[in-house]
Amino acid sequence: MSAPLGIIVVSVLVVYGLAYMLYGRRILERQIVKASADRKTPAIVKFDGVDYVPANKYVLYGHHFASIAGAGPIVGPAIAMAYGWGLPLIWVLFGNVFIGAVHDYLALMASVRHGGLSIMSVSENVMGRKAKYIFLIYVYAALLLVLAAFFSVNAKLFTVNPSAATKAMIYMPAAVLVGYLLYRTRMTPSTTSILAVLILLAAIAYSIKVPFRIPGIGGIDTYHTWLLLLAAYSWIASVLPVWYLLQPRDYLNAFLLWSFVGLAIVGSLAAAVHGLTGPFYTEFSPPIFSGVPTPFWPAIALIIACGSLSGFHSVVASGTTSKQLANELDALLVGYGGMLTEGAVSSLAVIAPIALAWNQPDFPQLLESMGKAKLVSAYTQHGILGLDKVSRFVMGYGYMVGKAAGSITGVGVVAAKFAAIALATFILTTLDSATRLARFAWQEMFDWLEERSPRAYKAIANMYVGGAIAVLAGLAMAYPNVVIKGKELPAYNVIWPAFAGTNQLLAALALLTSALWVYAVLKVRETRYTLLIQTPAWFLWITVTTGLAWWTIKVLPKLPAIQKVGAGTLVIISLAIDLLLIALYVTGLYRARKERVVEALRAT
Amino acid sequence: MFHPEVRFMQEAYYSPQGGWSMAAARALGAALTILGLLLFAYAIVVGASRGQIGSQQHWTSDAVAVILGWFLLIVGPALYFGKTPARLAAQVQASMGKEVR
Numbered sequence: 001m002s003a004p005l006g007i008i009v010v011s012v013l014v015v016y017g018l019a020y021m022l023y024g025r026r027i028l029e030r031q032i033v034k035a036s037a038d039r040k041t042p043a044i045v046k047f048d049g050v051d052y053v054p055a056n057k058y059v060l061y062g063h064h065f066a067s068i069a070g071a072g073p074i075v076g077p078a079i080a081m082a083y084g085w086g087l088p089l090i091w092v093l094f095g096n097v098f099i100g101a102v103h104d105y106l107a108l109m110a111s112v113r114h115g116g117l118s119i120m121s122v123s124e125n126v127m128g129r130k131a132k133y134i135f136l137i138y139v140y141a142a143l144l145l146v147l148a149a150f151f152s153v154n155a156k157l158f159t160v161n162p163s164a165a166t167k168a169m170i171y172m173p174a175a176v177l178v179g180y181l182l183y184r185t186r187m188t189p190s191t192t193s194i195l196a197v198l199i200l201l202a203a204i205a206y207s208i209k210v211p212f213r214i215p216g217i218g219g220i221d222t223y224h225t226w227l228l229l230l231a232a233y234s235w236i237a238s239v240l241p242v243w244y245l246l247q248p249r250d251y252l253n254a255f256l257l258w259s260f261v262g263l264a265i266v267g268s269l270a271a272a273v274h275g276l277t278g279p280f281y282t283e284f285s286p287p288i289f290s291g292v293p294t295p296f297w298p299a300i301a302l303i304i305a306c307g308s309l310s311g312f313h314s315v316v317a318s319g320t321t322s323k324q325l326a327n328e329l330d331a332l333l334v335g336y337g338g339m340l341t342e343g344a345v346s347s348l349a350v351i352a353p354i355a356l357a358w359n360q361p362d363f364p365q366l367l368e369s370m371g372k373a374k375l376v377s378a379y380t381q382h383g384i385l386g387l388d389k390v391s392r393f394v395m396g397y398g399y400m401v402g403k404a405a406g407s408i409t410g411v412g413v414v415a416a417k418f419a420a421i422a423l424a425t426f427i428l429t430t431l432d433s434a435t436r437l438a439r440f441a442w443q444e445m446f447d448w449l450e451e452r453s454p455r456a457y458k459a460i461a462n463m464y465v466g467g468a469i470a471v472l473a474g475l476a477m478a479y480p481n482v483v484i485k486g487k488e489l490p491a492y493n494v495i496w497p498a499f500a501g502t503n504q505l506l507a508a509l510a511l512l513t514s515a516l517w518v519y520a521v522l523k524v525r526e527t528r529y530t531l532l533i534q535t536p537a538w539f540l541w542i543t544v545t546t547g548l549a550w551w552t553i554k555v556l557p558k559l560p561a562i563q564k565v566g567a568g569t570l571v572i573i574s575l576a577i578d579l580l581l582i583a584l585y586v587t588g589l590y591r592a593r594k595e596r597v598v599e600a601l602r603a604t
Numbered sequence: 605m606f607h608p609e610v611r612f613m614q615e616a617y618y619s620p621q622g623g624w625s626m627a628a629a630r631a632l633g634a635a636l637t638i639l640g641l642l643l644f645a646y647a648i649v650v651g652a653s654r655g656q657i658g659s660q661q662h663w664t665s666d667a668v669a670v671i672l673g674w675f676l677l678i679v680g681p682a683l684y685f686g687k688t689p690a691r692l693a694a695q696v697q698a699s700m701g702k703e704v705r
Contacts (some may be wrong), residue, residue: 047696049688054695166657169670173644173677180681183689206648212657214667222660230673236678243692244682416676439637 003272003280005400006272008089008352009265016340019097020348024336027101027532032524033109043324050241050463051440052116054326057333059247060374062254064321067433068104068313069257069426070150072306073342077350078389080303082288083296085355086280089347091300095308096343098536101435103507104313106514106533111318113521119318121444121529123581126516127588128588131581135509136445138577139315142502143438146312147234148492149499150431155226155478157424162211164424165226167211168551170203171428172233172249179248190360197255204421206439224479230431231475237432238439238467242324246432253429260422261341263401263415264349270404271356278358278384289551290558298547302500307346309540311506314514319437349419353396359383364406366399369409370416392438394419438470439463484560497559501548503575507540508561509581516585541582548575626686633683640676643669 029035030157043054055063107119114122120139124132141273158165175529179191179201217225237245286295288303306312318333325331357363363384364376378386387395397419402412446461459465477492484493515533548571556568647670651657658667687693 044699049692053688053692080701162656166651169657169674170648173640173674176677176681180685183691206652210651210656212651212667212670213660214658214671215660215662217663232675233678236675240678240682241688242686243689245678369624397608 002275002277005268005274005276005352005356007342008085008276009268009272009348010091012352013265014316015093015097016344019101020332020337020340023097024101024105024332027529028105028336029329029332031326031526032518032522032529032533033106033331034522035109035331037327037329039328041112041328042322043326045115046323049243049434050239051320053243053257054245055242055324057326057330058254059251059337060324060326060330061334061338062257062322063246063250063433064316064334065257065341066250066253066426066429067316067320068310069306069342069345070312070430071153071423071427072310073345074307074350074393074423074426075389076304077307077346078354079288080300081278081354081392082282082286082385083284083300084279084281085276085351087296087300088304089351090309091304092343092346092351095304099507099511100309100313100343101336101339102533102536102537103309103511103514104317104339105329105331106323106518107314107510108317108322108331108335109328110329110514110517111322112328116323117318118440118444119314119513120441122318122339123513124518126513126520127300127581127584128591131584131588133445134443134577134580134584135181137515138574139506140438140445141442142311142499142506143315143434144473144477145492145495145499145502146434147431147438147470148477148490149496150434151227151230151234151474151478152164152327152490152492153427154230154417154431155223157427158212158226158230159223161420161424162213163207164421164428165176165208165212166210166213167203167421168428170207171252172237172245173198173280175245175249175252179244180254182248182251183243194257194479195536196252196308200252200255208417224296225389227475227479231471233423234432234435234474235467235471238435238470239463242320246320246436246551247324249429253425256422256425260418261349263418264344264397267397267401267404267415268348268352270513271400274356274403276352276355276358277360278355283568288335289555292554292558295550298543298550301504301543302551304346305328305500305503306342307350308343308508309339309504311503311508311510314507314510315437315441316403316433319440349397350393353400354392356403357384357396357399360399363399364397366395366402366408366412366416368396370395370511372380374467390423394423435467435470435474436551438474439466442466442469482562484562494562495570496567497563498570498574501544501551501571504544505542505548505578508537508544509578509585511537511540512582514590516588518525520588520595523596525543545575545578629683629686633680633686636676636680637684638680640673640680642673644673644677647673 027465040461044050046052077088110122112115120135122303123135157426178196181187189232191513213224214222216222229505285293364379367375367379375387384392394416398412398416401415402408405411443461446457449457478490480491481488482491482494515537518533519530524530552571556564647657647666650666657670658664
């Protein structure tokens, strides 16, 4: 007999609730960080009206969640379903509670206690100046790669799904309007919220009915025209004050994203009695990467990123989020809660629906109603694994909600379209946040110049130049095409296969940095608390480093020659930087222990 | 060893020190916003009547209008309002006693 869906839903909700209250609030917030409403945050102390601006905690929660949630929490778990639903779910829950949420919260708070500087700059305080610049260069390069990928994915999305382009066109001016209503009128927040929801619904309804299509311009095709338009938008958005576009946009986003998660929870609870047709476990090494048998450990860290844990989150937390935190006590909801919410997307909106819809006799009705009748034979033969990763998620989500409502071809179709819109929103919002983050990293990389030559610093590190360099570098990797396996693909694909590993390596290094900050700067005395952070940090570092080594030996040789060179070089550079930073980390840890012994001796 | 200060280029933002006159920036911002609203509204209405904005084959006036309107509506109000909203400024002033432009 198959397990009922309710088991997953109730387990996930209980785990997240307990983790938030017991680990997040009691241990991290009260015992380790000792967050206080009386301590002024950088958003207040360094207020500049552009980047350092206090935000309402729910708006900031929306910003943080929308920025950290790219396609990762959806695509990764959808791929990992090849292991069955049990192992990916366990990895998501374990990763969320003990690694991802801790990593995000500590990166946020370490940044807040360091004047809003990035986790890379925080490393200077515990690992020395060299670590800071090595870390900054590493993260800056990763951000440029993220930018290239998101330029490309958005441009492709707007080309093949013109309704997504309409929504983006309406969404940004609507966000400016909501910002005006929020900050410059006497309208109450509840009235503004009602208006925002109405605007959002109208924008979605209009964009579904009225797609926006463009031809190419000046001899270039539609995709490349969109790339140029998105690059211009990203640059403008990255230099505008956060209160003007970013905060109100994320205020709007929060409604959409909460509806998406809320519908997944309600839908899965309503369909709780239905049995999961997917297996708990299939095999330990199904063929996932380039057809190579992919062992669950250590490869899972490279497959499921954002849904469980991700290095990019520490850059967001210590980049845009820390500069907008109005009160230290808001950080738990934003940092820890934001990660758990993203985990809920993976577990309740991706893993649970796919496990439910794995092999259902009425599932083909949904495919036909969505105009995907050609997928029916693949589904009949291979179950849901016969669909591509995005269709697994969109159709699985639609099926679960439709099943709960008793209307697969009616409500199910609407829910599936809603899931596709939510995915598009996740992708677009990450784009301009990543541009702003790359600008921050650029500015921090040149802080040494500020005292030596203020004029040169102003010329190189001002926000317009910093934003433009990031956009141009991203564009340089997204615009030209290269031929890979006979297909023309954007140039960033040459190195993209290495991204998962470099991003997760960043997570391990950021968590280790935060762990050292807890030990050396916060001087947390209780060994059980320091071990609670150090142990998962080391476990992650070992997992990711082993995973990258496995990937280099087993998967890299299967890639086309151009990717072997590009991605291979990137992985080798990443591993070298990894080892260098670990050496600096160990030195920092040794120094901190020595200081602690001296302090203890003085005290006696 | 640690330098917590990273200054952003706020002085270059809409201020007289940045070489811009606030009044001129406001006037330009208002003009761009109104133009943006007109272009955007035109494209939305035409799109609703035709069932789509623009075309895959050739550039149409509504497609050009929505793109121009989009950029103008993002940039125009920013130039017009320029200064930090009073509500935010008051929040920071209350916390810090710091004067905010």
